[in-house]
Amino acid sequence: MTLPFEMKFLDASSLADLLELQSIVSANLPCPEIFILHEDEYFQEALRVDRSVLGVTAGEKLIAFSIIAIPGLSxxxxxxxxxxxxxxxxxxxxLQAAAVHPGYRGNGLQRKLTFAHLHVISEIGYNHACCTVSPKNPVSLGNYLYCGLKIEWLCPKRNGWWRFILHKEILKENPLLREKSTDRRQSGMEDNLMAHRDENGIEIREIAISDIEGQLDLLSKGFKGFRISSHSDGLKLSYARF
Ligand SMILES: CC(C)(COP(=O)(O)OP(=O)(O)OC[C@H]1O[C@@H](n2cnc3c(N)ncnc32)[C@H](O)[C@@H]1OP(=O)(O)O)[C@@H](O)C(=O)NCCC(=O)NCCS
Structure with a gap:
């Protein structure tokens, strides 16, 4: 039986559901490094702020969440x-945390939650949306790229774990980029780093997601990552100068 999904903003009454969902997600992680676990206080604080926590329910059960936060000048x-x-x-x-119950993945819920929260960010008057994603988390990375965020930096964050820093300037919507960010399978690419130009003459570099040094080099030269794609020799990211 397929239950209808409902997306809604959560309040303090959802604390126990959020903690339970987090523990189910954490017990099913392929690698602990991709998802930072939060304490009760973190959720309590987020739930106090209007529209900060979005949830998806199937029937009465919480199956997904997204959290936004305003960092100020910290x-x-x-x-x-x-x-x-x-x-x-x-x-x-x-865009601080997002997770989907393992039994409900593949329904595009992270993308739906992200689009909804980007809309909130815009409505409350903030112009820049940022988030971090592990290079070991291609599903989440692909979803944020799909939502129009771009990889703008790569560095070790908490626990020394590498994180892409993604960014979207809300007022600067670019439909072309959105179209480009969808997954496209390509094959026959032998080199780790490929360069070519797209139909608009923009130079595109493709690089293995695991090639940290190569990506640091591209980022330091002003390239931004905008697409992930699957190849016979692994996952690659496309970078261009925008
Ligand atoms: C990242 C996450 C939120 C994505 O969930 P989702 O919105 O249901 O994922 P999608 O609907 O985009 O699924 C995309 C594809 O990846 C697959 N998929 C999703 N999560 C997957 C996972 N953890 N492992 C393997 N495949 C996965 C889906 O089956 C789907 O395949 P399809 O396109 O062939 O149907 C979810 O995997 C998750 O909660 N992961 C653990 C927590 C986490 O990493 N949070 C993000 C931190 S930045």
Whole structure:
């Protein structure tokens, strides 16, 4: 039986459901490094802020969530990692955590939650959405790229675990990029780093997701990551200058 999904903002009454879902998700992680677990207080605080926590229910059961947060000028502000101008840092919102119950994956729920929360971020007047994703988490990375965020930096974060820093400037919607960000399977690519131009003459570099050094080099030269694709020799990311 397929239950209808309902997306809604959560309040303090959902704390126990969120903690239970987090523990189910954490027990099913392929590698602990991809998902930082949060304490009760973190959820309590998030639930206090209007529209910060979005949930999806199937029947009465919570099966997915997304959390946003406003970092202010704290060191946590991811705008600092991507060198946003100082006066833009107050306009940064974080897409901070998202998870889907293992039994309900493959329904595009992370994308739906992310689009909904991007809309909230825009409505409450913030112009920059940022998040972090592990290079070992291609599903989540692909979903954020699909939603129009781009990889703008790569660095070790908490516990020394590598994280892509993704960013989307809300007011600068680019439909072309959205189209490009969808998964496209390609084969016959032998080199780790391929360069070619797309139909608009934009230089695109393709690089293995595991090639941290190569990506740091591209990022330091002003490239941004915008697409993930599957190849016979593994997952690759496409980078271009925008
Ligand atoms: C990342 C996550 C939220 C995505 O869930 P989702 O929205 O249901 O995923 P999607 O609907 O986009 O699924 C995309 C594809 O990946 C597959 N998939 C989703 N999660 C998967 C997983 N953990 N492992 C393997 N495949 C997975 C789906 O079956 C689907 O395949 P299809 O396109 O062939 O149908 C979910 O995997 C999750 O909760 N992971 C653990 C927590 C986490 O990593 N959070 C994000 C931290 S940045």
């Amino acid at each position: 060191d946590e502000n991811l705008g600092k990692d991507i060198n946003l101008p100082k006066d833009e840092l107050v306009n940064v919102a974080h």
